[in-house]
Amino acid sequence: MKILITGAGGQIGTDLLPILVGRGDDVAVFDLAPRPEGCPAEVEWVRGDITYAEEINTLTARFRPHRIMHLAAILSAAGEGIPHRAYRINMDGTRNVLEAARLFGVEQVFFTSTIAAFGPGLTSPVGDDVPLRPTTMYGITKVAGELLGEYYEANFGIDFRGVRFPGLINAGIPGGGTSDYALFMYVDGMRSGGYESFCRPDAVIPFMYMPDAIRAMLELMDAPKADLGRSIYNIAAISPTADEIADAVRARIPGVDLTFAPDPARQAILDSWPDVLDDSNARNDWGWNHEFDLEAMSDDLMPKVKALIDAQGENAPAHA
Ligand SMILES: NC(=O)c1ccc[n+]([C@@H]2O[C@H](COP(=O)([O-])OP(=O)(O)OC[C@H]3O[C@@H](n4cnc5c(N)ncnc54)[C@H](O)[C@@H]3O)[C@@H](O)[C@H]2O)c1
Incomplete structure (x- = not known):
């Protein structure tokens, strides 16, 4: 499987890349950061800025991935310090990825959302379909990303799926x-x-331990579409x-x-x-279960x- 990953130079990508390579996927990375030490030799690493559509388009057109895993983002605490840059990267970046997928026939886009999509005042355990009223720029952009992906699925036939991660530890x-x-x-x-x-x-x-988080990504990515009752799933540990x-x-x-x-x-x-999250949809639809x-x-x-x-x-x- 050819997989293009944006933002794989970070906390998740560092642990994810060797696992994808190990299971035989053909992987290209698009990241602002240089290729890190220890990145598997099989991975093609392309430096670029996700806010520039032509840069992600060029790589997508050449590499022709079956799937894009879209990780590039500015996270919550960092985003509050640079809210306008966070808006550009998280909003324009996600639109650029979805557009690249539409233009170049990518079958699936995997989105990494977050508990920051939720706002205050919700009753625990918090399910998938509660009002999403985040108070951070990060959360606002992630809610918009979820909705935009569902728009691309409904209107352009892209298989859009993803998880709302808890805080990840590795x-x-x-x-x-x-x-x-x-x-x-x-x-x-x-x-x-x-x-x-x-x-x-x-x-x-x-919270969730990273090996569980990565397994969740792989299991949802590979789940038969017919089993999925929704695009974005809470997952809990x-x-x-x-x-x-x-x-x-x-x-x-x-x-x-x-x-x-x-x-x-x-x-x-x-x-x-x-x-506390209610992740019963993930458990019922694609058998999610945390180990750690x-x-x-x-x-x-x-x-x-x-x-x-x-x-x-x-x-x-x-x-x-
Ligand atoms: N780590 C967590 O606890 C957590 C929790 C919930 C959701 N997530 C989501 O998972 C994804 C990955 O998280 P992470 O912890 O690995 O993030 P990270 O901050 O460690 O890594 C993000 C990567 O994105 C790259 N990037 C930033 N701006 C870019 C740009 N303009 N163009 C190209 N690349 C750019 C960075 O260079 C970095 O390699 C993010 O979308 C994040 O919102 C993470």
């Missing part, structure tokens, strides 16, 4: 999400002996409080100093997101974080 470099505190407890806890989270100890949002994450880290790093100093802006974003709970994730993550710190030394991820 041994990687977070891309400016408001959920980054969780990973930094593990990374800075191990590297510096402590971390001060920018949220309250009782802050709670849905765990909803620990920040303090419960801290306890999981404390149990694995004796003496680690994990404290909390809530930043009003970022805490307000966390408060506007759901605590907080304990299993922590056990699996610790050695990987250690390897990351050993490999990157001073360049390991800094505080978000």
Whole structure:
């Protein structure tokens, strides 16, 4: 299968690329960032800006992918700092990808939406079809992306599908999400002996471990269309409080100093997101099931974080 991935230089793409190559897919990447160290040799890496239609059109016309996985975006916390740039990348970028798919006969576009598509005041667990009233530029652009993709499916026959990811955790470099505190407890806890989270100890949002997130993408991407009752699916795994994450880290790093100093802006974003997602549509339609709970994730993550710190030394991820 020929797959073009936008924005694969980030947190998700870094873990996704070796898995796609490993299962035999022919992969090209379109990203503003240079080819990272460790990117599988089989992957074609093209640098470009998703806000320029001609750049993504040129690659799509040449590579002729069966599918585009559209990951390129500016995430929540970063997007609040540069809202107009976030608007251009997330809105124009998504339209450009859908247009490239229409122009060059791409069968499927996979979209990575987010819990940031939701706004405050929803009753937990939050289902797929609630009012979407996000308060961040990131969330606004993701809701628009979901709707635009459904428009292209209805009007131009593109198979559009995707997930609303919770905050994702892996041994990687977070891309400016408001959920980054969780990973930094593990990374800075191990590297510096402590971390001060920018949220309250009782802050709670849905999280997912990256291997589950990638498996969800692959399973939904490959699911028979006839099984799918919708385009965009909530997917859920765990909803620990920040303090419960801290306890999981404390149990694995004796003496680690994990404290909390809530930043009003970022805490307000966390408060506007759901605590718990209802993902029963994903479970019923394409058999979604998460594997990693907080304990299993922590056990699996610790050695990987250690390897990351050993490999990157001073360049390991800094505080978000
Ligand atoms: N990581 C999470 O917790 C999370 C949660 C929910 C949804 N998502 C979604 O998943 C997708 C990938 O997330 P991630 O965490 O890997 O993001 P990231 O920020 O780590 O990576 C984003 C990538 O997009 C690229 N990019 C940015 N602007 C670009 C432009 N103008 N043109 C081309 N490329 C550009 C960056 O260079 C980077 O490689 C995003 O769409 C994000 O909204 C992520």
